[in-house]
Amino acid sequence: MKIITLICALALGTIVSGQIQKTKIVLIGTIHFENPHTDQFELETDNFLSAKRQNELEDLTNRLSRTKASKVMIERSIDKQQSTDSLYSLYVKDRYKIPVSEREQIGFRLARKLKLNRVNCVDKFYGMTRDSLMAATAKENNQLYLLNDLQVHAKAMIKDFDDKLKNGTITEVLQYINRPEELKRNLSIYLKYIAKVGAGKNFVGAESVSEWYLRNLAIYSNIINQVEPSDKYVILIFGQGHIPILKHLLENNDNFEVVELKNVLQ
Template sequence: MKNTFKVLTLIAAFTISQFKLFAQKQEVLLIGTFHYNNPNFDVIKTDAFNVLGEKSQKELEFIAEKIKKFNPDKIFTEWNFNKQEKLDSLYRLYVDGSYQDFINKKYKSTEQFAFYNENEIFQLAFRAAKKSKLASVYGIDHFVDLPFDTVMNSIQSAKQSDLMTEINDFIKKTAEEANIKRKTMSLTQLTLDLNTPEARNKNAGFYLRALNKAGSKESFAGAYSVSEWYRRNLYMYSLVQKITESKDKKIVILLGSGHISMIKEFIALEDKFKIVELKDIIK
């Protein structure tokens, strides 16, 4: 009887431990950034920020060290997923210490140089991945065309003058606020500011609040544009789901802040990951 009790106790303990292991959520560190190289491809145009300055470089080292201490198994970035081999090649150069020489020779006199020299993929994701001794950095971007001009034309055709004013005011005010912050905040402060609930809700909410209702009752140009934005982010999150393995305890998703606004919603709905914010690791 005693032996039977011992066996049952061991089985129960094993079952509980296995359940706890299964129930433990993988952690995901969400980091939304502005584009350091400032290509101004977005509708909202902003001033440049000197990410190469001594102060910003020290801050990037600090943030990368904090990401290292988070101990990620994978880092995901805003790079075309179809060009992973090129990203792997660039990352190997970075790890070997020859990345800067390579881009100086290949891109110095081209329009692409600012991207390879300043973008957050290379300035922060690569830096953090190297410190964390990761073998790869994963690109998950899936570009889609967002027909903003078509949306604005549909608003004009539908004579939605109030909506046109609302959108133009939002674009102007958001650009002005961003430019003031870039002149008065440090890189760390800017990044933390972009990752507040208020900033994320403002970004994600604009698509539904304004763009989704663009056009006449017979035109769904606005809703189509919003659905394309959702599609891009859903595809990106799909790649995170596919690439993340069960053995991965912690991952980092480092993307433009607008993407992180959407992806956080997907994570909350899936209820698989435990979300960690940048403010939680740089206390």
């Protein structure tokens, strides 16, 4: 009984002293390399298989590998884990040429350098089902200006990202789009424009935003479900638009310490 009491006392002392082991997690908001055409606003395509970009990807993943992360998580549906495991296994054996996708070009490449057994799939897709109703509601309520302003805002943001990509390295682009002001800029599309459509009546805008939050909450639940107590460091690679919400959720979970990307890439 004295041994059990001692163990309990030591555990309690660790908790009280605030020494609970937190998992560090770095959230990498990316551009989509292959333009999957699932987003309303997309970057122009670039040749990520060129020697220049391949060298940049090597540099990026070399820097990220210094974290010695025990998990790399990517934007791929959780129900595709088995097929992803098979492809990653072939890639490690040099029997699979990775396609033009940040999931493989960054995720697979990094996991291989970290000597991981797998790349974790944590996405959950919920379609944005209210687009047509939102346009009709905006017209009915003299709110078409919101959708017009949204278009201007989004196109300016995408052009900015395109310009950064044309004139900088992949690492420089990722550093830029993961700055707090750029994350806020993306999230404001939902909170400043979409949420207001139909407010006070059918709330179709708010419901559309709730679908985006629901998807990110599902992703968050997959993340925390797959992180184990032994994981000291995790890297998440996702489209930049997801990062503001995921960052908020993880920052408010005291099992995690969110690490700024700029500090990792120094």
